[in-house]
Amino acid sequence: MLFPYSPGERGTEGALAEQTRELADRVVRPTAADRDRDRSWDPALFAELADARPGLTGPLVPGRLGGGGLTAAQTCAVLQGLGEGARDPGLALAAAVHAALVTVPLRAFGTAAQQRRRLPRMASGEWVGALSLRQTQGAALAPAVTARPAPDGWVLDGALDLVVGAPLARHFLIVAAHPDGSGRTAFLVDRGTAGLRVEDVRPEALRTCPWGGLALDGCHVPHDAVLGSPHGAATEVEPLLAALSWVFSSAPWLGVMRALTRDAVERVRGDRLFDRPLSHFQSARLTLADMAIQCELAAGLLYRAAGQFDGGGRPSQRDAAAARLFVAGAARTVVEAAAGLTGPADGTGDGLIERAHRDALFFGTVGGGAEVLRPVIAACELGLG
Missing domain, CATH: 2.40.110.10 (Butyryl-CoA Dehydrogenase, subunit A, domain 2)
Incomplete structure (x- = not known):
């Protein structure tokens, strides 16, 4: 199997992604455009998601501490489904940071007292980190x-x-x-x-x-x-934070890419150009193929890196950095391809292409842009770190 961690090919990941996608489509998507315009965060919306999707706020927290007890690959699937259904990269980023970036270091390096005090409340969504x-x-x-x-x-x-x-x-x-x-x-x-x-x-x-x-x-x-x-964060918390960020903040973008690709397929199937179905034009077909390939390659890299957490360790810096670098570039490629096929208005009424274009540019630079990720990958190839 070329991509052994691709969702849909490993047990529950595909089901988790689809269940979360359906939930987010129903609960989050209807207000995404309005909240983006108003620059607003809706705590009631996040609470509703947490109640309806147990484990969303603490998927990687052990069950004995009130968490979802999911694997890293399953958590990626949940975040992918959230990105695809919600069509709201901002809310999905907030969920990813709370679910992984602030809970996992506490699980990995916190004292028993720190974990008992914080993790159950974080896993329930009562406390946010x-x-x-x-x-x-x-x-x-x-x-x-x-x-x-x-x-x-x-x-x-x-x-x-x-x-x-x-x-x-x-x-x-x-x-x-x-x-x-x-x-x-x-x-x-x-x-x-x-x-x-x-x-x-x-x-x-x-x-x-x-x-x-x-x-x-x-x-x-x-x-x-x-x-x-x-004095030990440089070898403990910081490398873990980097790997967590590169993997889990990328997962919602895989969902956004799949949503854009699905919208483009529906548009190509239904639209006509010069009185011919758009699906008859080779250029439209090739663009759809390119979008699908970007999604599949991104999924392979992302789930391979996520799966390495599940052996009790963390992904190699090379694999985590490569996943983030590719997903960031693929997100921009898919957004631009979708705009070329459907126009920035995209025909769905929720303005996803316009929002995703703006947000993908930001995502590609924050938390580790190419100037950070490429040297990490090169250093690993050279055996320097």
């Missing part, structure tokens, strides 16, 4: 937050933007560098901590995502706020 996408690129970016030791904990200073979930988060996962060059440390910082301020800072893309910024000015946190080993 937040994270800056700037902090999913490891050493590729200069640190924006510093940490100084204090007698009874640590003092954090700095600022972060592109914080997914900031307006509603119960706590924030923050990686801070030590000014003396002794490494980096990850922290779980509760909302309301003195010296922490949540700011209203939003990009122009992915408008339905609950964006925000953080300002830390003498923010004091206790010793038990440390996630993982002190």
